[in-house]
Amino acid sequence: MWYLYILRCADGTLYTGITNDIPHRLQMHRTGKGAKYTRGRGPLELAYREECESYSQALKREHQVKKLTRQQKLELIAKSSSLY
Numbered sequence: 003m004w005y006l007y008i009l010r011c012a013d014g015t016l017y018t019g020i021t022n023d024i025p026h027r028l029q030m031h032r033t034g035k036g037a038k039y040t041r042g043r044g045p046l047e048l049a050y051r052e053e054c055e056s057y058s059q060a061l062k063r064e065h066q067v068k069k070l071t072r073q074q075k076l077e078l079i080a081k082s083s084s085l086y
Contacts, residue, residue, distance in 0.1 A: 004060035006067060008050040008079060011043035016075050018067050020060040024051060050079045 005024055009017040009031065017040050021027035030036040031046050040046060054060035067075065 004054045004057050006050075006052045006054060006060055006063045007048060008067070008075060009040065010047045010049040010079075011040060012045055013043055015043065016049070016072065017043075017046075018064060018075075020054070020057075020064050022057075024048065050075075050082050052082075 004020060004022050006018070006020050007024060007027070009019075009028075011017060017031075017037065019027070019037065027036065028046070028048055031040045032044060034041045052063065054063055067078070070078070
């Protein structure tokens, strides 16, 4: 199983990525070994995750989400929060 995820950085920015192991990837970001963008922007919070059936599907979804505006990403995060 692959996941699309969105991190909320301490400076309020959002970072979108994919992984097959969210806890491990989040730890990598938090220790500065993840994406260059997230270094120095901690603490980082997992704001959103979405299951994808394959790596290919995750890449396609990541591309779609990265095209969204900040407001659209915040709406996506808000919708997922209201499901729980």
